[in-house]
Amino acid sequence: MNIADLEASNRESTLARTFYVFRRWPLIPILILSILAICAVFAPLVAPYDPEQDQLRAVLASPPWYPPCEEGQLTNKFESCNTNSIPLGRDEEVYYFAIGADQLGRDLLSRIIYGARLSLSLAAIAIAIGTLFGTTVGLVAGYYGGIIDEGIMRVVDVFNAIPYILLAIALVFVLGQHFWVVAFVLALGSWAGIARLVRGQTLQVRNFDYIALATIAGASTTRIMLKHLLPAVANTVVVATTLQVGSTILSESILSFLGAGVPPPTPSWGADISNGREYLGSAWWVAFFPGMAIFLTVLSFNFIGDWLRDRWDPRLRQI
Amino acid sequence: MKTFILRRLLFLVFAIFAATLVVFALSRLQGDPRNVMLNVGYVSPEQWEAWGKQFHLDKPVIVQYAIWIGKGFFQGDFGDSLKTGKPVMQMVAGFAPASLQLGLSAVLFVLLTGIPLGILSAVKRGTVWDVFGRTFAVFGQALPPFWLGIMLILVFSVTLDWLPSGTRGHDATNFYERLKYFPMPAVTLGWLASAGLMRLVRSSMLEVLDSEFVKLARAKGVSTNKVIWKHAFRNALIPPLTFAGLILVGFIGGTVVTETVFAWPGLGQMTYTSIINNDFPLMTGAVLVFTLLYVFAIFLIDILYAFIDPRIRYS
Numbered sequence: 001m002n003i004a005d006l007e008a009s010n011r012e013s014t015l016a017r018t019f020y021v022f023r024r025w026p027l028i029p030i031l032i033l034s035i036l037a038i039c040a041v042f043a044p045l046v047a048p049y050d051p052e053q054d055q056l057r058a059v060l061a062s063p064p065w066y067p068p069c070e071e072g073q074l075t076n077k078f079e080s081c082n083t084n085s086i087p088l089g090r091d092e093e094v095y096y097f098a099i100g101a102d103q104l105g106r107d108l109l110s111r112i113i114y115g116a117r118l119s120l121s122l123a124a125i126a127i128a129i130g131t132l133f134g135t136t137v138g139l140v141a142g143y144y145g146g147i148i149d150e151g152i153m154r155v156v157d158v159f160n161a162i163p164y165i166l167l168a169i170a171l172v173f174v175l176g177q178h179f180w181v182v183a184f185v186l187a188l189g190s191w192a193g194i195a196r197l198v199r200g201q202t203l204q205v206r207n208f209d210y211i212a213l214a215t216i217a218g219a220s221t222t223r224i225m226l227k228h229l230l231p232a233v234a235n236t237v238v239v240a241t242t243l244q245v246g247s248t249i250l251s252e253s254i255l256s257f258l259g260a261g262v263p264p265p266t267p268s269w270g271a272d273i274s275n276g277r278e279y280l281g282s283a284w285w286v287a288f289f290p291g292m293a294i295f296l297t298v299l300s301f302n303f304i305g306d307w308l309r310d311r312w313d314p315r316l317r318q319i
Numbered sequence: 320m321k322t323f324i325l326r327r328l329l330f331l332v333f334a335i336f337a338a339t340l341v342v343f344a345l346s347r348l349q350g351d352p353r354n355v356m357l358n359v360g361y362v363s364p365e366q367w368e369a370w371g372k373q374f375h376l377d378k379p380v381i382v383q384y385a386i387w388i389g390k391g392f393f394q395g396d397f398g399d400s401l402k403t404g405k406p407v408m409q410m411v412a413g414f415a416p417a418s419l420q421l422g423l424s425a426v427l428f429v430l431l432t433g434i435p436l437g438i439l440s441a442v443k444r445g446t447v448w449d450v451f452g453r454t455f456a457v458f459g460q461a462l463p464p465f466w467l468g469i470m471l472i473l474v475f476s477v478t479l480d481w482l483p484s485g486t487r488g489h490d491a492t493n494f495y496e497r498l499k500y501f502p503m504p505a506v507t508l509g510w511l512a513s514a515g516l517m518r519l520v521r522s523s524m525l526e527v528l529d530s531e532f533v534k535l536a537r538a539k540g541v542s543t544n545k546v547i548w549k550h551a552f553r554n555a556l557i558p559p560l561t562f563a564g565l566i567l568v569g570f571i572g573g574t575v576v577t578e579t580v581f582a583w584p585g586l587g588q589m590t591y592t593s594i595i596n597n598d599f600p601l602m603t604g605a606v607l608v609f610t611l612l613y614v615f616a617i618f619l620i621d622i623l624y625a626f627i628d629p630r631i632r633y634s
Contacts, residue, residue: 157330158337161617163609165572167345170594170602174348250463254576257465258591273466277580280473287473291466299461 142202437520
């Protein structure tokens, strides 16, 4: 190896060292999710405009880097131009659409910020219900075994055999398009996988000596499950739950894209993409940015899930 | 092996029975299906009763279920679509070829990307190739499929004007023109599955490459190519086999989305429209077809897997 090669490898290692912290901690995903969480919680403070306020003179107004609109161009939806510095609305206020406006002249950025609220709260509720139910069912099946286990696992199998998206769409339409219905339907999609994992884990732990000792010491079934089994499977639950968040957000966006989500005018990423589809040729930003929001959110959750799994539960890696 | 097949067969029957129950319950959850037909306008009590007779709604729910099952499974008659008036089975048969074409082209995409990228990633671990392969997988698992489809249309149809979109090109002039309709839907439907397959092939390949017999082969002086293809590849392909079932699950949900985005006249779109229109005979029939398809596929894969890997049979 000559000097040049050595220098090259040296440089590489300093580069690697600089990025070491990024490899050890999922900093970028954490940053993205923090911004998202702030947006979701403080949406009214963060969003520049009311997400449901239409501005008919700014229909499909483009982002600021497009050429400014001429006076007569404003309502012509087939030409892209930005409305910055042009007073709009009754109050002649100047609007600044940072990433453009949608087909009703609503500020896209504000809609994405409020959309984060909807997506994250739906995902949080659905995952909470799904995890609680899945963990309980998995613990019971794994601990009792025998006919109870067999029965529960067959239900899980049958549940897995019905195409989830079709079931979800049908359920939402049958039960009515409402926030809690969508949350329930999303929870329905997340419990089975967690139940299966927890059951598998419980089956192993159940045979450990400390469980037998607890039984001999007279601990009740509830106590054994909550104090002895639950902590043993907690890592698996947390990892599986984190990995599930991404797919739950994806399911939610698919439902609202297909018109089976929380109904308009509530800002929802999936529904906004569906609206933007019709204006692809003239205003690509309407469909592009909400999708980017979904993509980055799911990507971040998946990264954190993978990272947690590698740290806490490497066995799951093989799946 | 016999008991294993028997047990799986028993579950198959049970799963189909449970699935029919769920599907039937779905169609009745909304209350009387006649209410759905009401929106055509004013209805006289006689008409109401006539509908009741026609769809057997005047009988108890259990009898309705029995009639539905009996006619469906033994006569292949799942009733007529409320919207078009055609028999459900005829409609399913009419829309199936388009979905099949879409599914096959997506499978092709999955196999042509997932397996080679997985092997490449594993063999050249830690290099640019590995980074590329893993990025491919990470993107596939985070991209919303419908958005991916729309962005593909934006880039390749609207901006570059390379590929046509909308419908499946059945009126295209020649074979080559028709082929152009396939890449975008296939990628949209297949990327998620391909990402999963790639990850599985990669981890399974890494495991096999690390095993004793591969080390022995290398120590004996077998060429790298031969080690990869003859020793490692064959054995690494066993775990991803189970993934075939999951690919199908993804496709069944995915066809609804993909066919909606690309206006592809297939089963997914038909089912979706039937749900929107409250067309309950068509909806129950279509969801049931999807479920049967899936349950049978899982059954076949289980058997195949047990055949390849004897340990499965006894666990």
